[in-house]
Amino acid sequence: MRTRNAAGVMALCLGLATGLTACGGGEDPDAGTNGVGKLAPATIQDKARAAARQADAVHLSGSVLSGSAGGQGRSYRIDMRLKKDGGTGRVTSDAGSFELLRAGDELFLKADGTFWNRGDGATGGAGAAGKLNGKYVKVPTGDPAYQQLRGFTDKNVLLDGLLGLHGKLSRGAHTTVGGVRAIRVNGTDAKGTGGTLDVSLAGEPYPLRVRRAGGAGQVELGEWGKDFALSLPEKGQRVDFGGAGAGSRIPTGN
Known part of the structure; x- marks a missing residue:
């Protein structure tokens, strides 16, 4: 009976889509976020650019x-x-x-x-x-x-000049920018670097930080919508x- 119970608990844990700490897994980094961290990198970038354009300030x-x-x-x-x-x-x-x-x-x-x-x-x-x-x-x-x-x-x-990454896009690590949870999108071009874009996981998917390709600068963005x-x-x-x-x-x- 104990063996059967243990097997049932194991099956339940393996069947959960999110890694619950009660089952011995890590905490889901996208739990409680706007969900963009699970999207394809090109989609994350598109949503960030759209949110930036729509923002008043x-x-x-x-x-x-x-x-x-x-x-x-x-x-x-x-x-x-x-x-x-x-x-x-x-x-x-x-x-x-x-x-x-x-x-x-x-x-x-x-x-x-x-x-x-x-x-x-x-x-x-x-x-x-x-x-x-x-x-x-x-x-x-x-x-x-x-x-x-x-x-x-x-x-x-x-x-528009800042937010476009170069080369092939990939989803990077979860991070924080100014205390705000974010997902990173990496760009990789022929020279090995296409820049990075950190996008907010809280509320609107605003871009929070961009590192331009080839060491061409870094800009932080905040106070979105603040008049x-x-x-x-x-x-x-x-x-x-x-x-x-x-x-x-x-x-x-x-």
Whole structure:
């Protein structure tokens, strides 16, 4: 009888879909989650990208390498809050550190005199740099820097560039990002690395962290859906870039 009972318990444990600790197995890492950890890796990535697009706002922080072909990329450190109609935050590169603010199509850049007066005459000399120091400088839509700088403040453009992994996808380990349970998706390309994407297992499957292929940066994403104030600078804090240095080009480092 004991042998039969023991066999029955063993059969019950082996027949359970989840590994219950009472049967001597490990705890199911997907128990109590949104379930995406059990999906195919391509599906996890698709759900993360869809959730990111639908979110009203997000906070991104980390480093990105742009134009990295041939090892000639430029590194940027970003700390941006973005939503559907604009964004605000700080960008740091070898050209210096500056703040960006965009509401609709109106884009402003704020930096100190050192950034504006880089010694190449790009902004019209020290006099113009002094006028621009600490002011919100409106970037004309026709300036070569406008589209590049706007990209840092465009939620969908920035996320689309960050969230696509390269190569063959595989489901990785369960992990945590900022205390939130997550599932990792790995990308493997011809060079052996296609980046990684950590996706939330709590609530909406938001992307929480992305490591770009080839060491081209890492960005953490959070505060999904958390609104923030976004308004144009006061007139006394604004300067028309075209009026400060006619024909000038904003020194983004390119």
